[in-house]
Structures are given as C-alpha cells and as structure tokens.
Amino acid sequence: MVELSIPLSDEAIRSLKVGDTVALSGVMITGRDTVHKWMVDTFIKKTRPPQGDDLEVYNAIKPLLHSSVIYHCGPVVAGLDTRQYKFVAAGPTTSIREEPYQGAVMDHFKVKGVIGKGGMGPKTLKACQDVPGVYLHAIGGAASLIAQTVKRVLSVYKYEFGVPEAMWVIEVKDFPAVVTMDAHGHSLHAEVEAHSKAVLQDLLTRPLESIPK
Amino acid sequence: MQDLTEGILELLRLTSTDLPPDVEAALHEAMQQEEPGSAARGALETILENVELSRKNSTPICQDTGTPIFYVYHPAGWSTQALRRQIEAAVVQATQKSYLRPNSVDSLNGKNSGNNLGGHYFPTVHFQEVDGETLTIELMLKGGGSENCGAQYSLPHTALGAGRDLAGVRKAVLDGAYQAQGQGCAPGILGVAIGGDRGSAFFTSKEVLFRKLDEPNPDPQLNELEARLTSEINQLGIGPMGFGGKTTVLGVKIDSLHRLPACYFVTMSYMCWAYRRRKMTVAGDQVKYE
Ligand code: SF4
Numbered sequence: 001m002v003e004l005s006i007p008l009s010d011e012a013i014r015s016l017k018v019g020d021t022v023a024l025s026g027v028m029i030t031g032r033d034t035v036h037k038w039m040v041d042t043f044i045k046k047t048r049p050p051q052g053d054d055l056e057v058y059n060a061i062k063p064l065l066h067s068s069v070i071y072h073c074g075p076v077v078a079g080l081d082t083r084q085y086k087f088v089a090a091g092p093t094t095s096i097r098e099e100p101y102q103g104a105v106m107d108h109f110k111v112k113g114v115i116g117k118g119g120m121g122p123k124t125l126k127a128c129q130d131v132p133g134v135y136l137h138a139i140g141g142a143a144s145l146i147a148q149t150v151k152r153v154l155s156v157y158k159y160e161f162g163v164p165e166a167m168w169v170i171e172v173k174d175f176p177a178v179v180t181m182d183a184h185g186h187s188l189h190a191e192v193e194a195h196s197k198a199v200l201q202d203l204l205t206r207p208l209e210s211i212p213k
Numbered sequence: 214m215q216d217l218t219e220g221i222l223e224l225l226r227l228t229s230t231d232l233p234p235d236v237e238a239a240l241h242e243a244m245q246q247e248e249p250g251s252a253a254r255g256a257l258e259t260i261l262e263n264v265e266l267s268r269k270n271s272t273p274i275c276q277d278t279g280t281p282i283f284y285v286y287h288p289a290g291w292s293t294q295a296l297r298r299q300i301e302a303a304v305v306q307a308t309q310k311s312y313l314r315p316n317s318v319d320s321l322n323g324k325n326s327g328n329n330l331g332g333h334y335f336p337t338v339h340f341q342e343v344d345g346e347t348l349t350i351e352l353m354l355k356g357g358g359s360e361n362c363g364a365q366y367s368l369p370h371t372a373l374g375a376g377r378d379l380a381g382v383r384k385a386v387l388d389g390a391y392q393a394q395g396q397g398c399a400p401g402i403l404g405v406a407i408g409g410d411r412g413s414a415f416f417t418s419k420e421v422l423f424r425k426l427d428e429p430n431p432d433p434q435l436n437e438l439e440a441r442l443t444s445e446i447n448q449l450g451i452g453p454m455g456f457g458g459k460t461t462v463l464g465v466k467i468d469s470l471h472r473l474p475a476c477y478f479v480t481m482s483y484m485c486w487a488y489r490r491r492k493m494t495v496a497g498d499q500v501k502y503e
Pocket of ligand 1: 142276398485487
C-alpha cells in the first residue's frame with residue numbers, strides 16, 4: 001500500500017506502477033460528463049465563450065486542480081437544503097466516456113491523477129506520460145466505504161449542472177484505489193485483456209467431450 | 214385485501230442495503246483465494262468492508278440501485294392491479310428515504326422522473342398465480358454498469374465456431390465473459406438462457422439469477438455446464454474489477470427454453486458483485502424476509 005498525498009509531486013507519480021494499491025489523502029474535485037465538456041469547450045478549444053460565472057469558477061478551480069486529482073463520480077449528497085453537505089454514497093462511474101476530453105484537461109490544468117472505473121484509452125495514457133499522471137481505479141460499487149473517506153466537502157462549483165454532475169471540492173483521507181495506468185505507458189487494462197484473449201482462444205479450441213450433444 | 218406497501222418498502226430497504234448471505238460468503242471465499250497484498254485481494258477486502266458498512270448504516274451498498282425487478286407469486290383472489298399500485302407506492306417512498314437513487318429516465322427527453330416510476334417496465338413487475346395461501350415477492354436490483362455487459366448470440370456463430378448444441382453454448386458464454394472484462398464490476402454472476410425468442414430469453418437470463426449461488430441446477434447436464442463454465446471463465450484471469458486475479462465470476466446459472474426451429478439464441482445477463490436480491494413471504498399476518 002502506497003500512501004499518496006495531494007498535491008502530487010512528479011517523483012511520486014513516476015514512482016507508481018500498474019498494480020500498485022494506494023491510499024490517497026488531500027483535496028480533490030469530482031467531475032464527469034458535463035464538467036469535462038464545459039472545460040474543453042470553454043477554456044481549451046474555446047468553441048463557446050465564457051458565460052455567467054464561468055471565468056470566476058475557472059480562476060477558483062485552476063489552483064485546486066494543479067497537481068491534484070479529478071474523480072469521476074456522481075455522488076449522493078445529504079444536506080442539500082441546509083448546505084451542510086455530506087457525501088452519503090460516492091462510488092466511481094465509468095471513465096471511458098471522458099476519453100475524448102481527459103488528456104486535454106490533464107494537460108491544461110496539470111491534473112496528475114484521474115480516478116474512476118473501467119480504465120481509459122490511448123489519449124489519456126499519452127497524457128499520463130506527458131504531464132505526468134496516473135489513472136487510479138476505485139472499487140466499483142463500494143459507495144458507502146468511499147463516502148466515509150470523504151472527510152469534508154469544502155465547496156461546490158456549477159451546482160446548476162445537477163448534484164451528480166457538479167464539481168464537488170472534497171477532502172479525502174485514505175481513499176483506496178489501484179494504479180491501472182501509469183506514467184510509463186503501461187495499462188493494466190490492456191495487459192489483462194491481452195492475457196484473457198489468449199486464454200479464451202485456447203479454451204475455444206477445446207472440445208466438450210464430457211457433455212453429450 | 215391486505216395493504217403490503219410497508220412490507221414492500223422494507224423489502225426494498227433490505228435489498229438495497231444488505232447483501233444476501235450466500236453472496237457475501239462467496240465473496241469472502243474469493244478474497245481468501247487471492248494473493249495477499251494483490252490488487253485483486255484489496256478490491257475484495259474493500260468490497261466486503263463496504264458490504265458490512267452498508268448493512269450497519271442501512272445505506273445503499275452501491276449508489277446505482279438499478280432497475281427494481283419484482284416477481285410476485287400470488288394465490289388466487291389477489292388483485293394484481295392493487296399489488297402493482299402498492300409496489301409503486303413503496304418504490305416512491307424508498308426513493309424519498311434514499312434506499313433507491315432516482316434512476317428512471319425518459320429516453321426521449323432525457324428527464325429523470327425523480328421517483329423511480331416510469332411507464333410499464335419501471336419498476337418491472339411480473340405476476341404469477343400460484344396454489345396455496347402464501348404470497349411471495351422476490352426483488353432484484355439490477356445496476357446499469359452490469360446491464361451494459363449483457364449479450365445475445367445467435368447460433369451458429371462462425372467466428373467463435375459455435376454450433377447449435379451445448380458445445381456452442383459454452384463457446385458463446387466464454388466469449389461473453391471475455392467481452393465483459395471487469396466492466397460490470399467483477400466478480401460477476403452470469404445468468405444464461407438457452408433458446409427462447411429474443412425477449413423471453415432476456416427475461417429468463419435474469420430469472421435464473423434468483424437462484425442461490427450454491428443451488429445445483431435440477432438438470433444434470435446444465436449443472437455440469439455451470440460448474441465447467443465457472444471454472445473456465447475464472448481461468449481467463451480477468452479478476453475482481455478487471456485487476457487480474459483468480460475470481461472473475463462467482464457463478465454461472467443456466468436455464469433452457471423451447472425455441473423456434475429456425476432460432477438458437479444464447480442470452481447472457483451479467484450481474485455485478487453487488488448482487489442484490491431478496492424475498493418476502495406473506496402468509497396471513499405473518500411477513501417473513503430472506
Ligand atoms: S455494476 Fe453494480 S456494483 Fe458496479 S456500479 Fe453498477 S450497480 Fe454498482
């Protein structure tokens with residue numbers, strides 16, 4: 001188990017390799033589909049002009065994201081009416097939907113860690129080498145346990161995107177995850193898939209003698 | 214007729230927050246088989262801790278509380294219309310109490326109904342009249358990530374070399390498990406239907422998931438195939454969460470349906486480790502849960 005604290009140093013990132021189990025502590029931000037599209041359209045590709053509080057939010061999250069982590073998560077949050085926010089259930093969501101945006105977002109904001117589930121593709125793997133960064137796989141479905149590692153909700157941006165899609169700034173302690181894409185170009189997902197494919201090919205050639213047709 | 218709304222609300226709470234004992238035992242056994250210190254073992258340890266915590270705090274095991282699928286077996290004389298209304302009322306209350314996440318989205322305008330109701334299949338309720346005096350309601354919560362991993366093969370399948378026999382069925386299921394990788398929150402449980410039409414087969418592939426993990430298949434041939442597929446899929450090495458490891462599935466459950474002469478489907482539903490299924494029985498004023 002490797003203990004990692006945010007902000008993440010380049011050395012800490014480069015020392016990680018696929019298969020490592022980590023416990024992450026510090027301040028990170030949740031973001032999923034709407035946030036990634038908003039970031040890329042408004043500030044990276046600039047296909048849409050900033051509106052409303054866009055610039056204000058940008059200036060607030062920029063220092064928070066530097067050397068920090070984005071978590072693909074649509075949490076269940078209690079205390080919405082009193083604004084005494086508390087995370088109740090906070091498991092990871094499927095990451096591959098952010099593949100078109102993730103690399104650019106990592107580069108632009110110098111995000112050094114992305115947490116989610118299911119792994120990501122070649123563009124993100126490339127950004128992991130460049131920034132440098134890692135992809136951290138959280139345990140899908142472990143919603144109660146992960147919510148308990150969220151010690152405080154510090155603030156929320158773009159609440160109007162909806163509770164699951166907003167950017168929640170959270171402080172975590174010992175958030176459990178596994179490195180499945182590292183800064184050296186390795187992807188555990190690609191390795192497991194290749195290995196299982198070879199086993200499958202072999203199994204498919206074997207007959208089913210014991211079961212009559 | 215009795216009003217069962219309260220009782221069904223408890224069934225929903227129990228299902229969402231308390232994993233059935235057979236599933237927890239299987240996860241525990243799987244954990245002990247993985248190498249100490251490995252990512253696979255860590256994943257299963259985290260899962261088991263999460264199960265414990267959810268039970269203790271009465272909070273959802275996973276935030277995706279899925280499609281609520283009900284099977285109601287009722288004696289003669291019960292009104293299925295009234296039962297459906299009670300189930301819907303309980304689902305709305307369970308959502309208000311955060312046992313369920315609002316999960317029902319209009320496919321045309323993208324709007325979430327906010328209360329887990331929506332049309333005839335949300336929640337899904339199947340009714341069947343039975344002999345005797347006992348009413349039984351079974352509930353399964355089927356999450357989206359695992360639902361995306363389901364598949365249907367039409368045999369013969371040239372690329373797999375799968376013909377219209379059990380040898381072909383085996384190949385299709387092996388391929389389905391490989392295609393799913395860890396994406397459906399492995400270790401999973403596969404529900405498989407052989408035959409049927411495309412619709413009845415998918416329903417059946419979920420119905421078999423109500424069987425207990427250690428329950429042998431009544432058909433000896435299928436029983437053998439279930440055991441063989443479980444062991445062969447675990448040789449794929451995909452492992453918990455797709456981290457690599459010994460346990461890719463906790464089990465495979467198979468049923469066979471009559472089919473048209475022209476069709477031979479192999480249909481697979483993937484259930485994630487958060488295998489939430491529970492049962493309530495009502496006999497007179499006695500309500501029991503298992
Ligand atoms: S696949 Fe199952 S465990 Fe995973 S996120 Fe969905 S409901 Fe939860």
